[in-house]
Amino acid sequence: IQYDNPYDVGMSGLLGYGAAYEATNECDLLVLLGTDFPYNAFLPDDVKIVQVDVRPEHLGRRSKLDLAVWGDVRETLSCLTPRVKPKSDRKFLDRMLKKHANALEGVVKAYTRKVEKH
Template sequence: MIDEAEKVTLFCGAGTKGAHAEVMEFAQKIKSPVGHALRGKEWIQYDNPYDVGMSGLLGYGAAYEATHECDLLILLGTDFPYNAFLPDDVKIVQVDVRPEILGRRSKLDLAVWGDVKETLRCLTPRVRTKDKRKFLDRMLKKHTDALEGW
């Protein structure tokens, strides 16, 4: 799914605690914007060159656009409660250690029951490196533009 998608967005929650390096390596390899839920902010926003902000009731930046304009949305360690902010017309993969929350908020194309850090450590070497940054760069610019208006 990842290799076939042109535009992939990562959306991170509290389950990315301890997996910052793995998320950044994965995002770099697939040229993906990285958004986050409120509970993922402290684990994923810092030192993140792919950051497009937060979505939800307290959202800012380009996270909403990045999740809606992608071909594939990968939810990493999040049970994001605001399904009104999640797209319903893109492929969605969810990775979480809690099997009971997989697919609870949105229809999934793939559910992965596993730890985010370990899943990415296994997955990253197996996906093809993407060369095109057009989607990533467009989302980063939208994010910068949105923050300049504050």
């Protein structure tokens, strides 16, 4: 996700930041799109996981899947999108966006603090 995406809550994994880890651990369903995500320690244990990938050897290689989809991500999403009901409840998203903004603010402060010259 691009840094200026209005739904960006950070990045997960070894170099993660923001609220991505928390959002991932509080989700109902985790969908891995075209990734062979190598950081199992950052994936929740008790969530349903769906993985979509064109490389069948990547499906379920690193985590237990509830559904493996062997296919192109773009084609798969274009078939699924019309079947998804839009949600108007943004509580979860807004909470994660706020946590992400707070985390970024802390990082910026840590790296931009004034230091006395000696």
